[in-house]
Amino acid sequence: MIIAIDGPAASGKGTLAKRLALHYGLRHLDTGVIYRAVAKALLDAGAELTDEAAAVTAAMELDPGKFGDPALKSQKVGDAASVVSAFPGVRDALVSFQRQFAARPPGAVLDGRDIGTVICPDADVKIFVIADPKVRAQRRTLEAKGRGEDADEAVILADILKRDERDQNRAAAPLKAAPDAHLLDNSHLDIEGGVRAAIDIIEAVRAGRQQV
Numbered sequence: 001m002i003i004a005i006d007g008p009a010a011s012g013k014g015t016l017a018k019r020l021a022l023h024y025g026l027r028h029l030d031t032g033v034i035y036r037a038v039a040k041a042l043l044d045a046g047a048e049l050t051d052e053a054a055a056v057t058a059a060m061e062l063d064p065g066k067f068g069d070p071a072l073k074s075q076k077v078g079d080a081a082s083v084v085s086a087f088p089g090v091r092d093a094l095v096s097f098q099r100q101f102a103a104r105p106p107g108a109v110l111d112g113r114d115i116g117t118v119i120c121p122d123a124d125v126k127i128f129v130i131a132d133p134k135v136r137a138q139r140r141t142l143e144a145k146g147r148g149e150d151a152d153e154a155v156i157l158a159d160i161l162k163r164d165e166r167d168q169n170r171a172a173a174p175l176k177a178a179p180d181a182h183l184l185d186n187s188h189l190d191i192e193g194g195v196r197a198a199i200d201i202i203e204a205v206r207a208g209r210q211q212v
Contacts, residue, residue: 031112
């Protein structure tokens, strides 16, 4: 079974995807980490984020063993990832990796911004997770402070709105819900509530297919 979890950052989809993978005994891939790793490689090399050729090279030389680097979670790397992920060449270089990961038995839960529309358009279940931008800013601020970083909620909110606009309007794989995706608004749900709601969606889809 392949479950595609899409939606804007700080909507809670990453934690949700991990919990669903654990619940169903599937593998999990946070695809955003891949793009963050490309961005960090450029930042570490002192390259311009607008250098698509350098970004494509970094994408082709990624080391999955470094996906757990805590530095990938920083605001700076996240903002940079939004820039490099808009390059068609970078996306092309990483599509194969993501699809191969999803295809390996027993299946996987992938979360990102184009899983249900581009990476796994035939996923068994697609869930598009959203949350009010102000709620997302609050969550991201708490996460940053939890890592010991300085965080200004107003600045973070402005960054969220700017990134959403950029991702929704980019030419390559824009952020949008697949036509057959199920919307999950977790603005007022804690993680347990979000997990229960997602499981309800998945089980309803599975039950519907079993009846056909």
